[in-house]
Amino acid sequence: MLHSFKKSALLGVLLALAVAPAAVPGAADAKDILLTGVKPDKIVMVDVKAREVIKTLEIPNAAPGNLTITPSPDGKIAYTIVNRWESVSGIDLDSGKEVFRADFSSGKTRVKAMFAMDISPDGKELFVFQSPVKLGLGEYEVQDTRVAVYNTADGIGAKPVRLMPAPRRTAVMSLSKDGKKLYLLNWDLTVMDPMTGAVVDVHKVRNWGRANFGEPDILDVWPQWETAGVFSTPYYVVRTDKSPDDPAAYKTGLLTLDLETDEFKMDGFEDTAVVIFSSVINPVRRNEAYMVYTTLSKVDMSKPLAERLVKRINLDHTYYAVNVSSDGTEIYVGGTMDDIAVYSTADLSRIGTIKMPDGGDQALSSLRLIQR
Amino acid sequence: MHRRNPSILPTLPVICVLLLGLLPAGPGAVQAQGADAASILNSRCAACHERTADGGLSRVEDMRKTPEGWDMAIVRMTIMHGVRIPAEERAVLVKHLADTQGLAPEETRDWRYILERRPNALDKAPDDDLATLCGRCHSFARVALQRRDAEEWRKLAHFHLGQFPTAEYQAMGRDRNWWEIVSTSVPDKLGKLYPLRTAAWTKWLDQDAADLSGRWRVAGRRPGKGAYHGIAAITASGEDRYRVALDLTYADGGTASGSGNAIVYTGYEWRARLNLDGESVLQVFTLSEDGRELSGRWFLEDLDSVGGNLRAVRMGPAATILAVEPAYLRGGTFGRIAIHGVGLDGEVDLGEGVEVTSTVSRSSETVVVEARATAGARPGARGVRVGGADAGGLFTVYSRIDSVRVEPDEAIARVGGAGGPLAAVPAQFEAVAYMNGSDGAAGTDDDQRIGVMPATWSVDDFNETAAAMKDSQYAGRIDMKGLFLPAAAGPNPERPFATNNAGDLAVKAVVNDAGRKIEGAGHLIVTVQRWNDPPIR
Structure with a gap:
């Protein structure tokens, strides 16, 4: 970043020393807290309604940055992919201590976590999608991809308790609310038994087989389903019955998966006009989705096709990640650079900004919402 | 569509390792170290690369590459595998491997644009699949400048996904079963297109090494500055190593001169670094199979989009026209025309409808004449002749610019x-x-x-x-x-x-x-x- 290195280091120290008031998860006065990561090794806790960073936590051996963040269901621990995607670190958000660590690679095998991670509803098992390669003498041998399951209670030095073969190219992984289904988004949305790894169902994406449409394209690596309990992502698809010169040949749509009911939908909302990286569903008005990249879009999937794009505004810079408050009133856009911007879900007016300490870039870090 | 797109990949170290292993520090510097290639391979490489039954090193012996290709392989070993190799040993290895496991001239002919770092070359692949599977991240020329059999190409595929695990997530990777394709059918295809053993390479290995020592007549063009001509004096400084002194005159009267060092790899790959009036210039040329002509591109070492083309022929009895400047004359006008080459003795003929009215100056390297194109001269390219030397396509008469x-x-x-x-x-x-x-x-x-x-x-x-x-x-x-x-x-x-x-x-x-x-x-x-x-x- 060009503009953010000049801030006082003292500010960062003061912020790091600030201690969040003790809170009981689920209590009536529980606050929405955003978790994000900043390079090279920080987790930042933000009291979003107060528009302030309340704590900055350091992750050991994390450089060059963290990737996916998965909070424990009780909001006490943040698990995050670090160390060039070769480790998961669990940081206790109260003490700041590392309470869980799984280093995947050994001298003979290099293992990378490829974005996808989730935790069981009881907080006991952590699911990490991994891509291993054997490092032989003079040559590499690519191995099959898999889901590694860790017992969170195993703490530092945890080893997988189960390894389950899983489709390559998985980028998002989510457990159903009851913990009985493990969803893996790859070419399709594979539904696995989280205990056995057996494929129990497939929600078709690439193989959706709709007449006059090609294969939908999705690249989503942002876990942003915790407030509504609905996983969502934009998709892009080309109409095969239209000329490639016709702008109407290119469609953008929204994929949603209800993590409670298993209801799966893919539906269009516009001719492709902008690039969108990720989306989130409003927990109160569950027909509404918000989407980001260089623009912030509000989409209402309950309306007729031509009216679904309700509003779109230009953002001041690129944001990869988006989340929404638990009362459905505020949108938080983050990732990429060194700030989280706050917008009203009602009219997309900007209502706040939270700067990251020391101007650290959030890059590909998740933007997660917990209540404490 | 908006262009701001910060990398979504983890921060990578900036890798700029331009030709460092290819260029000599000075004449004789390499030989002075005394280490031969066999002992370096043994001391630096054999710890990981196993000895094969025929005494070679696994993988190393299974491929052929350009000098740049070998240098990149060695740099990769240092960056990714922690191999420590002093610069002089790296240079010895690149020379040895490019000489003994290089590519024949006809195997590099279609792909020289990538070696010459041409800033606007259009990369081409044999088919759309290969363009997408390989050429979406790097040039396809980079693939086509290597020779391996199918099993070795397959190992390269394993390296690719092992080292760059996001390859199957990227656009044009995630729309297909990328890994299945690149680890099965693609290595077979590449093994047929670019196999390890070829008749061209076997024949080239028997070619006698050329001695480039002597004086060379040079001509070329630096876009933005114009045409130039000059003399290169090349003297041997070691085996396949030369000192080169260059004196150039631009069409606008400006001059450039300087000197530097060169190495010839694989019998025809000329690589040199010269200091030309304070600018460090790199040359990437190829020697013709008859050893008479050097040609290629040169560029500024720290700004390689700026440079020029060059063609050089040995000065000797054979007469050659290298350049005509200016290369055109408008019908009905007079002009002063310079012809640059070697052995330019005899009458000057600029083709039909162009009358040479006087000779301004002449030597066997440059003849300057006054000429007039008649008003009705047929527009088009002319053959140019000076005595026994002739050249087509270097001079054009035009009636108007359309x-x-x-x-x-x-x-x-x-x-x-x-x-x-x-x-x-x-x-x-x-x-x-x-x-x-x-x-x-x-x-x-x-x-x-x-x-x-x-x-x-x-x-x-x-x-x-x-x-x-x-x-x-x-x-x-x-x-x-x-x-x-x-x-x-x-x-x-x-x-x-x-x-x-x-x-x-x-x-x-x-x-x-x-x-x-x-x-x-x-x-x-x-x-x-x-x-x-x-x-x-």
């Missing part, structure tokens, strides 16, 4: 500087005048090229999107020599989305043809820095 093309018509420049580690990469354009062919229409295949003309240069927004973003205001500026200088790197808070100074521009050249203004346009993409810039892109 169109102007900006060359290159598609170009890329990159923002840079502003405190970042990478300098901006400019783009150099030339305005080339054309006559219509028999179809009477401009822009068709039968247009006849006249040559490079002076022009008035400007840039404009390429389309409505660019205009809305005011690209032409932010992306950079073009000077009157056709050199586009990109703006500073980094987010620009003045622009929508704080996007950087990228832009989509039309580059316009206006040529004055006896009072008529004729405009040509090219297309320039100004984009972000190239963070990973290996010797073979």
Whole structure:
């Protein structure tokens, strides 16, 4: 970043020393807290309604940055992919201590976590999608991809308790609310038994087989389903019955998966006009989705096709990640650079900004919402 | 569509390892170290590469590469596997491997643009699948400049996904079962297209090494500066090593001179570094199979989009015309024409309708004449003759300019500087005048090229999107020599989305043809820095 290195280091120290008031998860006065990561090794806790960073936590051996963040269901621990995607670190958000660590690679095998991670509803098992390669003498041998399951209670030095073969190219992984289904988004949305790894169902994406449409394209690596309990992502698809010169040949749509009911939908909302990286569903008005990249879009999937794009505004810079408050009133856009911007879900007016300490870039870090 | 797109991949170290293993520190420096290639392979490589039954090293013996290709392999071993290898040993290895496991001249012929670091070369692949599977991340030329059998190509596929696990997630990777394809059918295909053992290489290994010592007549063109000619004096400084002194004179009267060192790899791959009037210049040339001609591209070491073409022939009894300058004459006008070459003895003939009225000066290397093209002279290219030497395509008579093309018509420049580690990469354009062919229409295949003309240069927004973003205001500026200088790197808070100074521009050249203004346009993409810039892109 060009503009953010000049801030006082003292500010960062003061912020790091600030201690969040003790809170009981689920209590009536529980606050929405955003978790994000900043390079090279920080987790930042933000009291979003107060528009302030309340704590900055350091992750050991994390450089060059963290990737996916998965909070424990009780909001006490943040698990995050670090160390060039070769480790998961669990940081206790109260003490700041590392309470869980799984280093995947050994001298003979290099293992990378490829974005996808989730935790069981009881907080006991952590699911990490991994891509291993054997490092032989003079040559590499690519191995099959898999889901590694860790017992969170195993703490530092945890080893997988189960390894389950899983489709390559998985980028998002989510457990159903009851913990009985493990969803893996790859070419399709594979539904696995989280205990056995057996494929129990497939929600078709690439193989959706709709007449006059090609294969939908999705690249989503942002876990942003915790407030509504609905996983969502934009998709892009080309109409095969239209000329490639016709702008109407290119469609953008929204994929949603209800993590409670298993209801799966893919539906269009516009001719492709902008690039969108990720989306989130409003927990109160569950027909509404918000989407980001260089623009912030509000989409209402309950309306007729031509009216679904309700509003779109230009953002001041690129944001990869988006989340929404638990009362459905505020949108938080983050990732990429060194700030989280706050917008009203009602009219997309900007209502706040939270700067990251020391101007650290959030890059590909998740933007997660917990209540404490 | 918006251009600001910060990398979504983890930060990579900036890798700029330009030709360091290829160029000598000075004459004799390498030999002085005394270490031979066999002992270096044994001490530095054999710890991981197992001995094979025939005494070679696994994988190392299973491929052939260019000097740049071998140097990149060694650099990769140091960056990714922690091999420590002193610069002089690296140079010995590159020389040995390029000489004994290189590519024959005909195996590199179609792909020299990537070795020469031509800034606007259009990369080509044998088919769309290979262009997408390989050529979406690096040039396909990088693939085609290697020789392996199918099993070895398969090992390379394993390295690719093992080292770059996001390859199967990226656009044009995730739309297919990328790993299944590149680990099964693609290695078989590449093993047939580019196998380890070829008749061309076996034959080339029997070729006697040429001694390049002697005086060479040189001619070429540096876009933005013009045509030049001169003399290169080459003296041997060791086995396949030379000192080279270069004296150039530009058509505008300017001069450049300097000297440096060269190595010849694989019997024909000339690589040199010269200090030319304070500028460090690298030469990537190829020696013709008869050992008489050197040709290729040279460029500034720290700014390789700026450089020129060069052709050199040995000075000796064989007469050769290298260049005619200016390369055109308008019908009905007089002009002073210089012919550069070797052994230029005898009568000058500039073709039908062109009368040589006097000889201004002459030597066996340059003849300067006054000439007149008759008003009714047939427009078109002429054969030029001086005594027994003749050349086609070097001189054109024209009646009028019908169109102007900006060359290159598609170009890329990159923002840079502003405190970042990478300098901006400019783009150099030339305005080339054309006559219509028999179809009477401009822009068709039968247009006849006249040559490079002076022009008035400007840039404009390429389309409505660019205009809305005011690209032409932010992306950079073009000077009157056709050199586009990109703006500073980094987010620009003045622009929508704080996007950087990228832009989509039309580059316009206006040529004055006896009072008529004729405009040509090219297309320039100004984009972000190239963070990973290996010797073979």
